Amino acid sequence: MNGIHDMGGMHGFGAVDRRSDEVLFPEAWQGRVCALAGYAMGAGLANIDAFRHAIERMPPDRYLSDGYYGRWLYALETLARERLAGDTTPERPEIGSVAREADREPRFALGDPVRTWNRHPQGHTRLPGYARDRRGVIADVHPACVYPDTNADGRGESPEYLYTVAFESRELWGEEAEAGATVYIDLFEPYLEALE
Amino acid sequence: MTADHRHGSESPAVRTEAIEALLVEKGLVQSAAVDALVERYEHDIGPLRGARVVAEAWTDPEFRARLLEDGMPAIRELGFGDNTDSHVARLVVKENTDSVHNLVVCTLCSCYPWAVLGLPPAWYKSPAYRSRAVREPRRLLAELGLDLLPDVEVRVWDSSAEVRYMVLPRRPEGTDGLGVEELTARVTRDSMIGVERL
Numbered sequence: 001m002n003g004i005h006d007m008g009g010m011h012g013f014g015a016v017d018r019r020s021d022e023v024l025f026p027e028a029w030q031g032r033v034c035a036l037a038g039y040a041m042g043a044g045l046a047n048i049d050a051f052r053h054a055i056e057r058m059p060p061d062r063y064l065s066d067g068y069y070g071r072w073l074y075a076l077e078t079l080a081r082e083r084l085a086g087d088t089t090p091e092r093p094e095i096g097s098v099a100r101e102a103d104r105e106p107r108f109a110l111g112d113p114v115r116t117w118n119r120h121p122q123g124h125t126r127l128p129g130y131a132r133d134r135r136g137v138i139a140d141v142h143p144a145c146v147y148p149d150t151n152a153d154g155r156g157e158s159p160e161y162l163y164t165v166a167f168e169s170r171e172l173w174g175e176e177a178e179a180g181a182t183v184y185i186d187l188f189e190p191y192l193e194a195l196e
Numbered sequence: 197m198t199a200d201h202r203h204g205s206e207s208p209a210v211r212t213e214a215i216e217a218l219l220v221e222k223g224l225v226q227s228a229a230v231d232a233l234v235e236r237y238e239h240d241i242g243p244l245r246g247a248r249v250v251a252e253a254w255t256d257p258e259f260r261a262r263l264l265e266d267g268m269p270a271i272r273e274l275g276f277g278d279n280t281d282s283h284v285a286r287l288v289v290k291e292n293t294d295s296v297h298n299l300v301v302c303t304l305c306s307c308y309p310w311a312v313l314g315l316p317p318a319w320y321k322s323p324a325y326r327s328r329a330v331r332e333p334r335r336l337l338a339e340l341g342l343d344l345l346p347d348v349e350v351r352v353w354d355s356s357a358e359v360r361y362m363v364l365p366r367r368p369e370g371t372d373g374l375g376v377e378e379l380t381a382r383v384t385r386d387s388m389i390g391v392e393r394l
Binding site for chain 2: 005006007008009010011013014015016017018019020022024025027028029030031032033034035036038039040043044045048052055062064066068069070073074076077078080081084089090095096097098099126127128130140142143145146148162164172173178179180181182183184185186187188
């Protein structure tokens with residue numbers, strides 16, 4: 001979805017405040033939320049894609065104001081409300097890698113030129129907005145993995161091959177691009193079309 | 197904004213107690229286990245693992261080759277790569293050289309190599325870092341004290357899926373005689389994300 005979470009390239013957030021003296025969980029509730037989310041996902045409240053999508057569905061002002069673990073808390077509340085009503089108890093999923101055996105070969109190979117699709121799905125997706133409808137080159141071919149776009153909203157895992165795609169900075173940012181920079185993004189096969 | 201009243205006007209601490217009580221009541225979590233996991237995050241899972249991996253790679257060329265080939269099996273040799281991050285499909289390690297500097301970000305959320313670096317620092321999760329790392333990495337790095345020569349190529353890794361990235365920083369000058377333990381102490385978390393040079 002075109003949401004506030006899709007931050008790549010945005011202006012206006014100022015300088016990066018890199019501190020070396022920070023505490024992992026400045027407030028105790030943040031550590032509890034971190035652990036609670038891990039256990040709740042492990043017990044089947046939601047898969048990781050649905051969890052991420054629950055964060056993306058937050059009102060944008062809350063997304064910015066609640067902080068990282070505040071967003072996790074908000075997502076836990078959303079998912080609990082949606083999925084734990086009445087006597088329902090989720091099934092415990094198998095824990096393990098999202099890599100899957102695929103019954104076909106990858107469509108692209110190392111070095112293939114590709115273009116990303118220009119689609120604006122309302123649901124969860126892992127193609128950042130700044131890389132939509134852009135030309136790149138396949139830089140790595142990974143195993144097929146659970147496809148977040150369908151897994152996030154209960155349409156199943158429908159595994160797709162995952163690629164690392166290299167984009168020249170200029171292709172992404174035009175004339176303002178910095179010289180000598182390449183951005184590599186991990187993208188699923190459906191997002192990509194072959195480029196001659 | 198819609199539906200916000202459902203998330204209450206109470207403090208996050210109060211809301212956390214409420215959601216924990218519900219998850220316990222539903223049998224999804226046990227509070228003692230939550231206590232233990234928080235403890236583990238705070239004390240056991242951290243960038244020390246990554247630092248050890250880097251020191252091994254600096255001192256053992258064959259390990260370095262295996263690490264760059266496929267990160268997860270290599271870190272398992274050192275006893276890392278447990279269930280901290282079990283859904284991750286691959287760990288990819290990118291080596292900084294004279295001519296290439298690598299930088300890791302996640303613009304869409306805050307994906308991070310938990311298995312080797314623990315939980316991400318606050319700045320890594322900040323909108324400023326997530327928005328700027330892909331658009332103006334050189335300027336951002338310069339602001340953070342790392343000036344790259346114009347002929348050094350910057351490679352930014354936007355971890356948008358279940359592949360996680362760690363940077364293998366360059367070994368600092370004057371460390372030839374040091375062993376793995378001493379080298380491990382030299383490696384910083386931020387150098388393994390790519391915002392610091394050792």
